[in-house]
Amino acid sequence: MSADHHHHAHRELPEFPQARRLTLLLLVPAVLITLVGMLLLWPRDTPQAEGPAGPAVVTGEVVALTPQECPPVPEGDQPLENCGTVQVRLDDGGVITTDIPNGPGAPEVSEGDDVTLLALNDEGGTSYSISDHQRGDELWMLGAAFALAVIAFGRWRGVTALAGLAVTFVILLYFIVPAILDGRSPVLVAVVGAAAIMLIVLYLTHGLSITTTIAVAGTLASLAITAILAAVATGAVHLTGVADETSNFLTITQGDVNMRGLLLAGIVIGSLGVLDDVTVTQSATVAELALANPSYGFKRLYGAATRIGRAHIASVINTIVLAYAGASLPLMLLFAAGDTPLGELLTSQMIAQELVRSAVGTIGLVAAVPITTALAALLASRRSRPVAAPPSRAEPRPAGDPWAAFVDRND
Template sequence: MSPADHHHHTHGDLPEFPGARRLTLLVLIPAVLITLVGMFLLWPGDSPVTAAAGDGPVQVTGEVVAVQPAPCPQVPEGDQPLENCGTVSVRLTSGAASGTQITTDIPNGPGAPEVAPGDDVELLQLNAEGETTYAISDHQRGVALWVLGAAFALAVIAFGRWRGVTALAGLGVTFGILVWFIVPAILDGRSPVLVAVVGAAAIMLIVLYLTHGLSMTTTIAVAGTLASLAITAILAAIATGAVHLTGVADETSNFLTITQGDVNMRGLLLAGIVIGSLGVLDDVTVTQSATVTELATANPAYGFRRLYGAATRIGRAHIASVINTIVLAYAGASLPLMLLFAAGDTPVDELLTSQLIAQELVRSAVGTIGLVAAVPITTALAALLATRRARPVTPRPKRAERPVEDPWAAFADRAD
C-alpha cells in the first residue's frame, strides 16, 4: 500500500474508485434539492394562537422564605385526606409585585411540589373579585438544567474532541428543525407524514455530513437511511390502518384534538414513528457503512460476498442489542400505565389490544422492521462500492528490445 493510500484510509472512508465523487454528488444533490423544495412547500405560516394574551393566569417567580406547617382539618368520610397543610411565605422575584412577600397555601394533592426555605418556585397569580392570590405551581429548574447541559456538553467534547463538537452542533440542528419547522408545520395543518419525512431527511442530511464529513462512507449511510425511512413510513401507514389506530389514546392527544382540531391525529402518530425511527436508523447505517470500510481496508482481497457476510454478522449483533434498547425505552416510558393496568387486574389480551398499548406495539414493531431492513441495504451498498475500488495497477513487462541494425548494412547484404 502506498503512503497516499494509507493517508486516505486513515480518514475512515472507502478506498477511492473511479467516479466516487461523482456518485456522491449524484446521491447528495437530488436529496438536498428534494428536501429543500419539500421544506419550502410545507413551511408553516404564522404560528397559530389558541388563546389571547391575558386570558389565563399570570405566572411569576419567587423564593421561599419560610414554611409554616399546620394540622390538616378533618374531611368527610370517604374523601381523600389532606396530607400537607399550612402556609408558605414567598418573596416574589418577578411580576408587578416583585420584591414583596406574600403568603400562600402549602401545595397539596398528588404530584404537588414539596417546598423548603430557599427554593426557587413558580407561582400562578390569580385575580378574582378584585383580590390577588397566589398558588405555587412548580419549582424553577432553569439553573439545574443549564448545569446538567453544560456537564453533558463537556463530557461529549472531552471524549469526542472535534467529533464531539460536531455532534453537539448536529444536536442543535435537530432541535432547531423540530422546533421551527416540524412542530409549527403540523400545527399549521400540513400533512404530518410529509412534514415528518421531509424534516427527518433534512435532519439526516445535515447531521450525518456535519458529524461524519463529506465522504463515500457517509453517503452510503445516507442512502441506506433514506431507503429505510421510506420502508418505515410505508409500513407504519399499513400497520396503523390494519390495527385501526386513531392516534387519540391518552389525555394529551385528547386535549390536542380539542384545542387544535385541524391536526390529523393518525398522521401525527405516523410522523412520530418516522421521527422516532430516525434516531436509531442513522446509528445502524453509519455503523454498517463504517464496518464495511474497515473490513475493506484491512482485507483488500475481500470480495463482495465476504465483505457482505462479515459485516452482516456484526449487524445482527448490533440489531439484537438495539431491539432490546427500544423495548426497554418504551417500557420505561409506559411504566406508570403498566402499573395502573396491573393494579386493576386487567386481562393480558385486553391490555395488549387496548389502543394505547397497541399504539406502542405498532411503533416498536414498525421501527424494528425498518432497522432490520437498514442492515442488508446499507451493507450491500457499502460492499458493492468497496469491491469497485481502484486496484493498484501492475506495470506490464516490457517486450525484449530487438537490436538496432544498420540500415545500410542490411541493404548491402540483401544486394549480395
C-alpha cells in the same frame, strides 16, 4: 498525523474521482428534493396564541415555612399531609403568604427554593398558589455537564455532534411542528424534515466522505420502508392517533391536525435516531473490514459485516423495547392495578399504538442492515479489483476516511 489534520480530513471530500462523483450523485438530488419539499411545505399561516390563558404566572423565592397540624377529614377521604403557610418573596420585591402545597403530586417546598406561583384574582384582591419549582438553573447546569462530557470524550466529533443536535431542534421547532399545525400532511412533513435532519447531521458529524454517503443512502431507503410500513400497519390495526389525554386535548384545540398522520410522523421521526446509528456503523464496518482484508470480495465483506450487524440489531431492539416500557411504566402499573385481562390490555388503542410503533420501527431498523451493508460491500469489492496503470501522485491523500485509505492501499 496531527489531530488538527485528522479533523480537517474528515470534513473534506476524499481525493479520488469515483468517491466524489458518487457522493455528489446522491447528495445533490437529495438536497434539491429536500429543499423543494421544505419550500412547498413551509408553514405560512401557523396558528398563534392570542394571549396567555388562565391565571397569571409569577416567580419568587420561599423565605419561611410555618407548618401546622392538618384538620381531620371525613372518613374515606384521603388525609391531608402538609398543612400550614409559606412566605414567598416575589421577584418584584413583594412578600406574600400562601398555603403549603398539598395533595397528590404537589411540590414539596423548603426555605430557599425558587418556585412558580399562580396569581388568582379573587373578590377584593389577589391570592397566590404555588404550582411548581423553577428548574432553569439546574437544567442549564445539567446541559453544560452533558456538553462537557460529550466534548471531553468525542473532542471535535463531540462538537459536531452537539451542532447536529442543535440543527435537529431547529428543524423540529421551526419547520416540522409549525408545518403540522398549519395543516400540512404530517407524513410528508415528517419525511422531508427527517431527510433534512439526516443530510445535515450525518455529513456534519461524520464528514463529507463516501462512508457517510453510503450511510445516507441506507438511511433514506430504510426511512421510506418505515413510512410505508407505518401507513399500512396503522390502517390495518385501525389506529386513530387519539389514545391519551394529550392527543384528545390536541383534537379539541387544533381540530385541523390529522391525528393519524401525526402518529405516522412520530414513527418516522422516532425511527431516524436509531437508523442513522445502524447505517453509519455498518458502512464504517465494511470500510474497516475491506481495509484490514483487501482480498475480501463482496460475499465475504457482506457476510462478515452482516454478522456484526446482527449483534448490533439484537442489542438495539432490546434498547427500543426497554425505552418504550420505561416511558409507559405508569400506564402499565395502572392497567396491572385494574386487573385488566392481557388480551384487552394489548389490543387497547394506547398499547396497540406503541406496539405498532415498536414493530414498524424495528422492521425498518432490520432492513437498514442488509441495505447499507450491501451498498458498502458492493462499492468496496469493486474498488478492490486491481487497476492496470495506477495514476502517480505527487502528494499522499488525506487518510481521515477509511475508504480513502483503503483505495490508497489497493492502488
